[in-house]
Amino acid sequence: MYEWARFIAGCCFLLTGLVIFAIELYGAFHYHYVLNRMHMAAFGDTLGIGVSLVGLMIINGLNFTTLKLLLVIVFLWCASPVSSHLIARLETATNEKLDTYMEIEKAEEEEE
Numbered sequence: 001m002y003e004w005a006r007f008i009a010g011c012c013f014l015l016t017g018l019v020i021f022a023i024e025l026y027g028a029f030h031y032h033y034v035l036n037r038m039h040m041a042a043f044g045d046t047l048g049i050g051v052s053l054v055g056l057m058i059i060n061g062l063n064f065t066t067l068k069l070l071l072v073i074v075f076l077w078c079a080s081p082v083s084s085h086l087i088a089r090l091e092t093a094t095n096e097k098l099d100t101y102m103e104i105e106k107a108e109e110e111e112e
Contacts, residue, residue, distance in 0.1 A: 006058055013055025020048035034095075035088055042084035049076055 024044020031037050053073050057066045 006061070010055045010057075010059030013051055013058060017048045017050075017052030017055060020044055020051060024048060034091055038084055038088050038091075042080055046077060046080045049073075049080075 021044055024040050027040030027044070028037050031040065050073050053069050057069045060066050060069070
């Protein structure tokens with residue numbers, strides 16, 4: 001009975017991760033502005049992969065593989081938002097069509 005409950009709970013987490021990925025996919029193609037698309041992609045990656053891996057941890061049980069999956073979750077929760085932030089900052093700094101481009105340029109001039 002315990003194994004079936006663990007399996008069902010893990011499948012629920014996996015399905016939740018799949019729904020999050022579907023929302024991410026919809027958002028990435030629905031929005032026209034690149035930073036909105038990037039936000040949806042970062043949100044989906046961080047949360048969707050985390051929830052899916054938690055589901056795999058529940059199904060797998062308590063062993064060394066579960067610890068490895070936990071370390072992957074920690075790494076992704078740290079790396080994905082940082083990389084998305086850096087890419088978004090690069091976009092705002094280099095795209096002259098954005099309104100924030102002038103604000104960043106003015107702020108850099110004031111610092112000098």
